[in-house]
Amino acid sequence: MLLSPTSLSAEPALTDEQTLRAAVNTLSDHLDLETHGAVSCTTLFEVLIWAASRSASIEHTSEMLTGVPSGNGIRYHLSKLKDLSKLEAQLKQALQAQLPSQIVNRRQRLAIDLQLIPYYGKASDVEGRYLYRSEAKSGTTRFFAYATVYVIRAQQRVTLAVHAVPQGETLVATLTYLLSAIEPLRVKVKRLYLDRGFFSVHVIRWLQALNLPFLMPAVIRGQTDGTCALCCGRQSYRTNYLLNSQQYDTVVCQMVVVYRYRKGHRQQHGVQHLLYVTHRLQMAPHQIHRHYRERFGIKTSYRIKNHCRIRSTTKSPVLRLFFVALALILVNLWVYLLWSYISVTQRGGRRVLPQYFRLKTMLEFLSHAVERHFPKHCKVVLPYSP
Numbered sequence: 001m002l003l004s005p006t007s008l009s010a011e012p013a014l015t016d017e018q019t020l021r022a023a024v025n026t027l028s029d030h031l032d033l034e035t036h037g038a039v040s041c042t043t044l045f046e047v048l049i050w051a052a053s054r055s056a057s058i059e060h061t062s063e064m065l066t067g068v069p070s071g072n073g074i075r076y077h078l079s080k081l082k083d084l085s086k087l088e089a090q091l092k093q094a095l096q097a098q099l100p101s102q103i104v105n106r107r108q109r110l111a112i113d114l115q116l117i118p119y120y121g122k123a124s125d126v127e128g129r130y131l132y133r134s135e136a137k138s139g140t141t142r143f144f145a146y147a148t149v150y151v152i153r154a155q156q157r158v159t160l161a162v163h164a165v166p167q168g169e170t171l172v173a174t175l176t177y178l179l180s181a182i183e184p185l186r187v188k189v190k191r192l193y194l195d196r197g198f199f200s201v202h203v204i205r206w207l208q209a210l211n212l213p214f215l216m217p218a219v220i221r222g223q224t225d226g227t228c229a230l231c232c233g234r235q236s237y238r239t240n241y242l243l244n245s246q247q248y249d250t251v252v253c254q255m256v257v258v259y260r261y262r263k264g265h266r267q268q269h270g271v272q273h274l275l276y277v278t279h280r281l282q283m284a285p286h287q288i289h290r291h292y293r294e295r296f297g298i299k300t301s302y303r304i305k306n307h308c309r310i311r312s313t314t315k316s317p318v319l320r321l322f323f324v325a326l327a328l329i330l331v332n333l334w335v336y337l338l339w340s341y342i343s344v345t346q347r348g349g350r351r352v353l354p355q356y357f358r359l360k361t362m363l364e365f366l367s368h369a370v371e372r373h374f375p376k377h378c379k380v381v382l383p384y385s386p
């Protein structure tokens with residue numbers, strides 16, 4: 001299956017074999033996965049890539065492809081991944097392996113957020129150390145939590161690091177880990193976007209101490225006092241606000257109150273007050289909400305990731321992290337291939353042509369290339385009974 005970036009191209013810009021080779025090389029160059037016998041790392045990675053491209057389980061993959069290890073054999077090799085800290089460092093290198101050149105050594109707008117994957121059942125001691133408590137969703141209050149740092153840049157939206165959040169880790173520790181993970185790239189923070197879940201005294205105080213430009217929504221609390229008291233008037237404005245905490249004392253922060261009309265958004269009408277905590281942002285109050293909406297790209301990355309995440313019921317925190325990171329690596333690879341191969345140079349910069357190479361197209365490329373090496377089963381054979 002070949003695609004050309006324009007109708008005038010005589011040669012294909014990218015093939016499925018090139019795409020598979022790029023994915024396998026990214027994994028094999030940075031992940032230390034031991035194999036033995038007839039199973040090589042390349043074979044194992046190709047099987048995992050097929051499972052991710054089809055959003056399938058390990059068992060289904062072993063049943064569909066010929067010449068690959070059994071489901072138990074694949075899980076045996078994956079069970080050798082036991083050191084979560086070591087795996088995180090390797091996955092960080094894989095995520096940062098192939099990035100558009102404009103990402104490295106520049107000031108970027110970054111978003112940090114948590115993704116929660118529901119956990120069910122009784123947890124062992126090992127699993128319990130990586131369970132995150134949150135409000136009830138999908139029938140549970142316990143989740144595997146993964147924090148990611150994401151670049152907000154036109155046509156180059158990539159994930160730079162992923163972190164499995166252990167139980168009891170503070171938000172400041174999570175932010176510290178992610179910001180330190182991007183230091184080798186020499187990426188400076190132009191503007192940091194955070195979710196309202198980070199709205200707390202210790203996070204704001206820590207970000208102010210680092211003097212990082214940041215923007216996060218504030219939680220509206222109280223009836224006539226608290227942050228609710230700021231929701232008044234008929235125009236947007238700035239003010240200094242003293243935020244209190246019984247555990248972390250107080251902090252003075254700059255609060256921006258945005259007054260806006262809903263205009264039928266989500267079938268709602270009337271006016272609305274939105275609160276944001278800012279630091280070192282030189283923009284008008286009415287522009288704050290529009291700029292913050294750029295952060296929603298990280299939510300989109302989570303939804304895109306689900307198209308190429310291996311399905312599993314395993315409760316192993318290490319394998320869960322590996323499957324999530326593998327999906328993010330494939331999405332990063334898609335962005336890199338778009339920028340490097342499916343683009344044209346023009347005045348004002350390079351223009352990417354995503355209509356010729358959608359994410360689903362890349363996933364089809366990967367699965368077709370793997371099936372050329374390991375053909376799919378095309379018949380069903382029943383046990384012989386005399």
